[in-house]
Amino acid sequence: MSSAVEQVTPREITTEPRRSDRVFRGIVTAGGFSSLLILGLITAFLGYRGFEVILEEGFGFITNSDWSITTDEAGNVVESNFGLAAMLVGTILCAFIAVIIAVPISVFSALFLNFYAPNWLKRILIAIIDLMAAFPSILFGIWGFLVLMPSVEYWAKLINKYLGFIPLFEVKPYFVTRSPFVAGVVLAIMIIPIITSVSREVFAQAPLDRIQAAYALGATRWAMIKAVVIPHGRSGVIGGAMLGLGRAMGETVAVFTVLNIVFQVNWHVLLGAGGNVASLIILKFGDASPYEIKALMAAGLVLFVMTLGVNALADFIVKRTGKSGR
Amino acid sequence: MTTIPTPRKPWAATPKDRVRDLAILIGALVFTYYFVEITPMNGKLAYFSIFFLVYATFSGTYQGIKRGSAAAKDAIVNSIVVVGAVATLIPIGSILATVISKGYKGISFNLFTTDMSMATPTDPLTNGGILHAISGTLIMVLIALIISVPLGILTALYMTEIKGRFMRPIKFLVQAMSGVPSVVAGLFILSAILYPITKSFSGFMGALALSILMIPTIARTSEEVLLLIPSDLREAGVALGGTQWRTVAMIVLPAARSGLITAMILGVARIAGETAPLLLLTGGGDKVNGNPFSGPFGSLPYYIWKSFNSGSEEAITRAWAGLLVLIVIILILFISARSLSSRKVKR
Amino acid sequence: MTSAEMLTPENPKVLGTGLEARGVHAWFGKNHVLSDINLNFAAGTVTALIGPSGCGKSTFIRTINRMHEFIPTAAMAGEVFLDGKDVYASGTDVTKIRLKIGMVFQKPNPFPSMTIGENVLSGLKLAQLKVPNKDDLLEECLTRAGLWKEVKDRLSAHGGSLSGGQQQRLCIARSLAVAPQVLLMDEPCSALDPGSTLRIEETIRELSDSMTIVIVTHNMQQAARVSDYTAFFLSDGGPGEMIETAPTSEIFSRPKDKRTEDYVTGRFG
Numbered sequence: 041m042s043s044a045v046e047q048v049t050p051r052e053i054t055t056e057p058r059r060s061d062r063v064f065r066g067i068v069t070a071g072g073f074s075s076l077l078i079l080g081l082i083t084a085f086l087g088y089r090g091f092e093v094i095l096e097e098g099f100g101f102i103t104n105s106d107w108s109i110t111t112d113e114a115g116n117v118v119e120s121n122f123g124l125a126a127m128l129v130g131t132i133l134c135a136f137i138a139v140i141i142a143v144p145i146s147v148f149s150a151l152f153l154n155f156y157a158p159n160w161l162k163r164i165l166i167a168i169i170d171l172m173a174a175f176p177s178i179l180f181g182i183w184g185f186l187v188l189m190p191s192v193e194y195w196a197k198l199i200n201k202y203l204g205f206i207p208l209f210e211v212k213p214y215f216v217t218r219s220p221f222v223a224g225v226v227l228a229i230m231i232i233p234i235i236t237s238v239s240r241e242v243f244a245q246a247p248l249d250r251i252q253a254a255y256a257l258g259a260t261r262w263a264m265i266k267a268v269v270i271p272h273g274r275s276g277v278i279g280g281a282m283l284g285l286g287r288a289m290g291e292t293v294a295v296f297t298v299l300n301i302v303f304q305v306n307w308h309v310l311l312g313a314g315g316n317v318a319s320l321i322i323l324k325f326g327d328a329s330p331y332e333i334k335a336l337m338a339a340g341l342v343l344f345v346m347t348l349g350v351n352a353l354a355d356f357i358v359k360r361t362g363k364s365g366r
Numbered sequence: 367m368t369t370i371p372t373p374r375k376p377w378a379a380t381p382k383d384r385v386r387d388l389a390i391l392i393g394a395l396v397f398t399y400y401f402v403e404i405t406p407m408n409g410k411l412a413y414f415s416i417f418f419l420v421y422a423t424f425s426g427t428y429q430g431i432k433r434g435s436a437a438a439k440d441a442i443v444n445s446i447v448v449v450g451a452v453a454t455l456i457p458i459g460s461i462l463a464t465v466i467s468k469g470y471k472g473i474s475f476n477l478f479t480t481d482m483s484m485a486t487p488t489d490p491l492t493n494g495g496i497l498h499a500i501s502g503t504l505i506m507v508l509i510a511l512i513i514s515v516p517l518g519i520l521t522a523l524y525m526t527e528i529k530g531r532f533m534r535p536i537k538f539l540v541q542a543m544s545g546v547p548s549v550v551a552g553l554f555i556l557s558a559i560l561y562p563i564t565k566s567f568s569g570f571m572g573a574l575a576l577s578i579l580m581i582p583t584i585a586r587t588s589e590e591v592l593l594l595i596p597s598d599l600r601e602a603g604v605a606l607g608g609t610q611w612r613t614v615a616m617i618v619l620p621a622a623r624s625g626l627i628t629a630m631i632l633g634v635a636r637i638a639g640e641t642a643p644l645l646l647l648t649g650g651g652d653k654v655n656g657n658p659f660s661g662p663f664g665s666l667p668y669y670i671w672k673s674f675n676s677g678s679e680e681a682i683t684r685a686w687a688g689l690l691v692l693i694v695i696i697l698i699l700f701i702s703a704r705s706l707s708s709r710k711v712k713r
Numbered sequence: 714m715t716s717a718e719m720l721t722p723e724n725p726k727v728l729g730t731g732l733e734a735r736g737v738h739a740w741f742g743k744n745h746v747l748s749d750i751n752l753n754f755a756a757g758t759v760t761a762l763i764g765p766s767g768c769g770k771s772t773f774i775r776t777i778n779r780m781h782e783f784i785p786t787a788a789m790a791g792e793v794f795l796d797g798k799d800v801y802a803s804g805t806d807v808t809k810i811r812l813k814i815g816m817v818f819q820k821p822n823p824f825p826s827m828t829i830g831e832n833v834l835s836g837l838k839l840a841q842l843k844v845p846n847k848d849d850l851l852e853e854c855l856t857r858a859g860l861w862k863e864v865k866d867r868l869s870a871h872g873g874s875l876s877g878g879q880q881q882r883l884c885i886a887r888s889l890a891v892a893p894q895v896l897l898m899d900e901p902c903s904a905l906d907p908g909s910t911l912r913i914e915e916t917i918r919e920l921s922d923s924m925t926i927v928i929v930t931h932n933m934q935q936a937a938r939v940s941d942y943t944a945f946f947l948s949d950g951g952p953g954e955m956i957e958t959a960p961t962s963e964i965f966s967r968p969k970d971k972r973t974e975d976y977v978t979g980r981f982g
Contacts, residue, residue, distance in 0.1 A: 057610070064611035068528055071520020075539040075585070078578055082550065085558040148450020156447055159785065165451070171700050172458045174632075176639020177548075178667050179689055182674055183461050186682070195411065229457045236454060249822040253884070256780060258812035258891060259839035260440035267839055271826030283545070290547025292642035293671070318549045322645055333556075340553040344546065351545040355538055370748070373740045373788030376801035377779065433806050436841040 082344060090338030093331070097122050101338065105129075107303045107320070109332060122335040124342060126305045130220060130315025131343075134295060135288035137224025137309060142232045143281050149232075150239035155261060155269070166240070173233035181297035184226035189298060192222045196310045211310045218300035220314040226298050227291060231284035238280030238358075242273040275357050282354030286347045292318035317343040390428060394421040418449050465689050472687025481664070482652035487673040487681035496688060498654040498664035502569060505658050506648075506665060507634055509573035510580050515630055517577075518584025526592040527600075527614055544582035551578040552643030560647060567649030569663030575643035584633040591625030592618065624706045631703040635696050641667035666692050730796055731756040732777065732814075732895050732925055737791035738952070739772050741784060747772050748952035750791070752944055754895070759917060759926040761936035761961065764946035764976070769953025770929045773946070774897045777927070778814035779807050795895070812840055814895040815888035820904050821880035823872030823887070830868035832883055836891035850890060858886035859916045878909020885916060896920065898928040902935065914939050933977055937965055945973045 057065065094101055104123025112118050149169075153162050196216045203209045246269040254264040295316045301323055302313035321336050328336060379387075398417040402408065407416070422445040430438030477495040485494025521540060525533050555575045564571065595618055603613030619626070644650070644665050650672060651662030670688040673681045732754040739747035747769040754760050762770040775781040777793050779800060792799045800810045823832045831838075833854050834847060844850050851868070855861040860882040864875070872883055881901060888896060898917070902910040917926060917939045930936050936943050943965075944958040957970045968974045975981055 060612075061610045064609070064614070065528055068520050068523045069530060071517055072524025072528070072530070072532070072536050074517045075521060075536060075543045075581065078581070079539055079543055079546075081558060082546070082554045085554055086550070089557040089561075145450050145453045148447045149454040152447045152451040156444070157451070165455070167704065168458060169454065171697070172461075174635045174696055174700060175461070176641065176667065176692060176696070178639055178641040178670055179461065179465070179693070182670070182685060182689065183464055187460060187464050188457075191411070194409065198411075232454050232457075247822070247825075249818060249820060250824055252780060252783070253816075253818065253822045253824070253887075254835075254839055255783070256778060256811055256816035256818075257836040257839050257887065258808045258810075260436050260808055262440040262443040263436055263839040263841070265443075267824060267827075267835060271824075286545045290545065290550070292547065292549040297674075318547055318642070321549050321553065322642060325646060337553055337557050340550050344550045347545050347547055347550075348542055351542045352538070355541050370745070371736070371738060371790035373738070374790050375782070375788050376803070377782040377807065380803050382803070433808075434841065436808070436839075437806070439841075 079348075083341070086337050086341035086344060089334055090341050093122055093335040093338045102128065102342070105303055105305050105315075107324075107335075109329065117329065117331065120331065120335075122332075122338075123303075124317065124320075124339055126303050127301075127315040127317045127320050127339070128342070128346075129305045129307065130299075130301075131289050131317050131346075133220045133307065133309060134223045134227055134299070134314065134316060135285050137221060138227035138231055138288040139281050139285050141225060141228035142235055142284055143277070145228075146232050146235035146280070146284075147239055147277055150236050150243055151265060151269070153236075153240050154243045155265060166237075169233045169236055173237065175230075177230065177291055177294040180226055180230050181294035184222075184229075184294060185297045188226060188229075189218075189222055192225045193217060193219075196221050200310050208308065209310055210308050212308075215312045216310055217312045218298055218314070219310050219312045220299065220306070221309045223295050223299040223314060223316070224309070226294055227288040230291065230294060231287050234287060235277070235280045235284045238283060239273065239277045242276030242280075243269050246272045275360055279354045279358030282350055282357060286350040286354065289350065290318060290343065290347045292316075292322055295319050296322050317346075386428075390424050391421065394424050397424075418445060421445050462693075465686060465693055468683065468686035469690030470687075472683040473690065477687065481654045482669070483654075485652075487676040487684055488678040489680065491680055491683060496666065496669055496691065498652060499666045499669035499688065500691070501654055501656070502648075502651075502664040502668075503638065503666045505656070506569050506573040506576060506644075506663070507638060509570060509658060510576040510637060511630060511634065513574070513577040514580040514584055514633065518581045518629070518633070519588050519626065521581070521585040522588035522592055523614065525589050526595075527610070527618070540582045540585050543578070544586065546578065547642075548575070548579055548640050549642040549646070551575045552646035554578070555643070556646055566660070567647060567662055568660055569648055569655070569658030569665075571647040572644045572663060572665065573658065575647055576637040576640060579640060579643075580633040580637050583636045584629050587629035587632050588622075588626055591622045591629060594625070595621050628703045628707045631699050631706070635699040635703070638695055638699070639667055639692050641671055644668050645671065666695075732927075733794040734773075734777065735792045735794065737773065737776055737793065738789060739769065739776055739781060740786075740788040742786040745952040746948075747776070748954050750955050752955065752958060754925050754927060754942075756894075756925050757921060757923070758941045759921045759928065759939055760942040760944060761940035762927065762929045762944050762946060763931070763933060763936050764953070764956075765948075765981070766931070767953075768946040768948040770946050771899050772953070774816075774899060774927055774929055777895070778811050778816055778897055780811075780816065808840060812836070812842075812891050813893055814897060815891065815893035817881070817884050817888055817896065817898045817901045819900045821877055821884050823875075823880050823883050825871070825873050827872060828869045829864050829872055829875070829883060832872045833886045833890055835887060840891065842891065854886040854889040857889055857916070857920060858882045859912055859919075860886055876909070878905045878912060881905060881909065881913060882916060885913070885920075889920075893924060895925045895927065898926065900929050900931060903931065910935070933965075933979075937961060945970070945976060947972055947976070 100123055103125050104121065105126035106121040106123050108121050109117055110119040153165055157165060193216050196219060199209055200211050250268045251264060254268050259267065296319040299314045299316055299319060300312045301315055301319055304313060306313045317339050321339060324332060324336060394417060397420050398413060402412050402416055422442045425445060426438045426442040429441040472491055474491065476492060479497060480495035481498035482494045524530060525537060552575045555571050559574065560571050599617055599621060600613055603617045604610065644667055648665060648668060649662030650668040651664045655661050655663050666688055670685045673684040673688065734750050734752045737747065737750040750773055762773065764770055772781065776789055781787050781789060792801060795813060824835055827835060830851055833851050837844060852861060855864060860879060863879060872880060875883060902913055914935065917928065920926060928939065940961045942958060943961045945956045945964065946953050947956050957964065957968060957973045964973065965977055968977060
């Protein structure tokens with residue numbers, strides 16, 4: 041086509057909304073931005089309250105693990121040290137243990153729900169698992185402490201006995217009560233329903249025509265799942281696992297009840313000395329001085345940013361599945 | 367007319383298949399029992415894992431001999447998948463069983479008629495009750511609903527009706543907000559309102575923190591519901607000359623009513639047992655307090671927490687009883703949400 | 714080409730002794746969708762199943778390779794014999810049946826996560842079969858499906874990068890890799906343009922030397938072009954039935970049944 045052809049400029053179509061609609065759209069848009077406002081305010085206020093401590097401690101707020109306040113006889117603060125390192129390491133450690141335990145169980149139970157269970161059973165199980173996702177964390181905490189912990193400690197001893205030569209499973213001194221492993225198992229039980237339902241949904245979207253193609257080629261059920269369902273759902277499952285990770289990192293009460301909080305960086309998962317930022321806040325809040333409260337606010341800010349990051353990553357990964365999973 | 371044969375399902379398991387499966391199962395059980403007996407192993411975990419291994423091996427070997435290695439793998443994965451489902455269900459079974467068996471001992475008439483103002487958690491169970499806790503939770507949930515339902519539904523409307531430029535970022539922010547740790551929501555209210563303005567614990571502070579946790583649940587569920595409303599309904603409204611505002615208010619929202627109620631119920635279920643922010647904000651009173659704006663304010667989670675940490679046998683029974691009440695509430699909320707949403711599907 | 718020649722093929726590649734459906738019925742729940750189908754597919758022939766939509770053609774071929782049973786409410790009656798053995802006999806390994814009876818679907822459905830080469834050989838992986846030389850097999854299957862020249866330089870590209878017609882031939886190559894005796898094709902060209910359709914029809918003709926092919930089609934010219942036999946299915950509101958079967962030339966030139974004549978002359982359907 042030559043350039044002699046005159047370009048047709050598209051006519052612009054504009055709708056002038058009526059006043060009532062403009063008001064309506066304004067209100068709805070304002071409401072829509074409430075989440076931005078709230079998240080912004082959280083960052084601003086926690087930052088505002090905590091910045092004094094963060095300035096004082098500098099980078100050490102994240103790299104030191106000492107959390108202490110020295111007062112003289114009159115009760116005046118002589119010296120204070122606030123470092124989150126042990127708590128951060130503990131938070132990450134517990135959350136990772138939880139995800140490592142929860143992901144395989146969730147993936148298999150999601151596969152069971154989608155491809156193995158008869159329809160009536162599937163419906164019941166989905167209802168039960170959704171219900172479990174709504175259980176309050178205090179319930180998991182108390183049940184975990186009173187019912188689960190003895191068994192998990194027994195498992196911990198077994199792991200230590202047979203795998204203790206691996207540094208990760210070393211326990212020195214021998215003290216396995218309220219270890220990160222225990223907290224991780226409780227957290228795993230809490231996030232299994234979340235990861236299961238995310239995985240179930242992405243598996244259910246596996247393209248039916250590919251599933252049939254696999255079966256028509258003489259595939260067994262597992263061969264079909266491996267060839268079609270898993271490649272399709274992989275990044276969705278990873279996204280679900282990240283959501284679970286975010287939940288596990290922010291969990292407070294359930295971890296507080298089953299974890300022994302020690303201000304010392306500990307990577308030995310079976311040793312009864314752990315840390316958790318959220319639990320630290322509950323632990324220290326009761327009798328904290330105004331200045332220590334500021335430190336707790338700063339800790340809250342760190343936790344907030346951390347979970348936000350994990351959630352953003354989860355969101356990104358899940359979105360990418362939507363595009364590639366044709 | 368030819369005679370029509372009876373429909374068959376030749377692919378369904380025959381009695382012979384069932385007998386064979388049962389035989390493998392029983393064989394694995396017997397083998398597991400003796401194997402665990404003669405070795406130094408013991409405990410539920412040993413039985414469970416050995417049984418799983420033995421069963422997977424038995425069925426895998428059988429299928430392998432009969433149908434080849436692909437079938438063997440399939441049979442082994444069959445057992446693994448079932449183990450995954452069982453491992454998901456064991457905790458929930460254990461949780462429900464424990465809460466019911468330990469909690470019912472603490473349930474009595476006075477539990478629902480008195481508060482803890484004249485009792486301590488370690489008192490005999492005939493003393494005191496959870497009236498203050500139930501009323502407190504109820505009031506806080508109501509306030510949280512009043513705040514978060516409009517915000518949540520407006521957010522959902524922004525994403526389904528206005529579909530503005532910021533739809534994607536807002537969708538992400540709602541998602542991010544649902545991941546805000548509850549303790550952070552508590553700290554935020556503490557830093558933004560309690561310290562600078564009210565300077566005292568109250569139920570209202572707790573309700574504000576709960577709203578933050580509730581908004582994303584309501585927003586996301588409402589969005590899903592509103593997306594299900596067929597767009598020709600909206601077009602019909604606009605084509606009749608209605609403004610968008612009237613179309614939404616008179617057609618879209620009423621059509622989505624039961625779904626929106628489901629969203630609210632799920633939101634309530636999400637926050638009813640939330641504990642951490644209440645520990646920071648409410649002060650946890652022991653007395654029935656009808657005024658959420660002043661004075662320490664009781665709540666079910668706070669009561670459970672306090673009783674649990676008191677440590678005596680009575681106190682722990684109190685905690686279980688409180689948990690039982692909490693679970694029953696959540697269960698009722700859940701069942702009503704389900705029945706509402708299933709009714710909508712039928713219509 | 715007359716159909717009589719095809720009845721006794723001399724090609725040594727022909728596998729098996731053909732396929733026979735005897736008194737096949739099918740149901741979805743209470744809904745009787747297919748009634749009393751008796752059809753004999755001689756080895757090495759192409760049979761076209763024609764008829765208006767909803768007459769049970771697709772359901773019928775899905776009963777042959779036992780894909781019918783994936784619908785939870787499905788039921789059936791009758792027998793399907795492959796090499797004289799009922800594929801529904803108790804104790805039959807259904808995955809082995811599907812290896813012997815391949816299937817090509819309406820829409821091309823290569824596995825999106827696999828490359829072109831992996832797609833062709835996916836059947837071996839899925840069923841855990843071993844072959845002495847994968848490269849030879851790959852080339853052979855792609856050549857027989859008429860795709861080798863177009864893709865030989867990009868075997869490691871993803872299947873989705875091909876055009877629709879190429880994807881469909883890739884799916885045919887994928888079915889060939891497990892050496893089926895029978896190939897079922899469920900409207901394989903309905904989603905394709907005329908050029909691609911022609912290529913696939915050529916492929917079908919070439920494959921018919923070495924296997925038994927059953928093709929469902931809405932396109933009567935296609936049936937006339939590729940098939941040796943044609944069976945006409947019809948549903949008058951009740952379950953689908955087979956009205957007539959005969960060598961293709963006869964069906965189109967002098968059908969016995971009035972309804973067949975109405976359909977092939979385009980008076981309805």
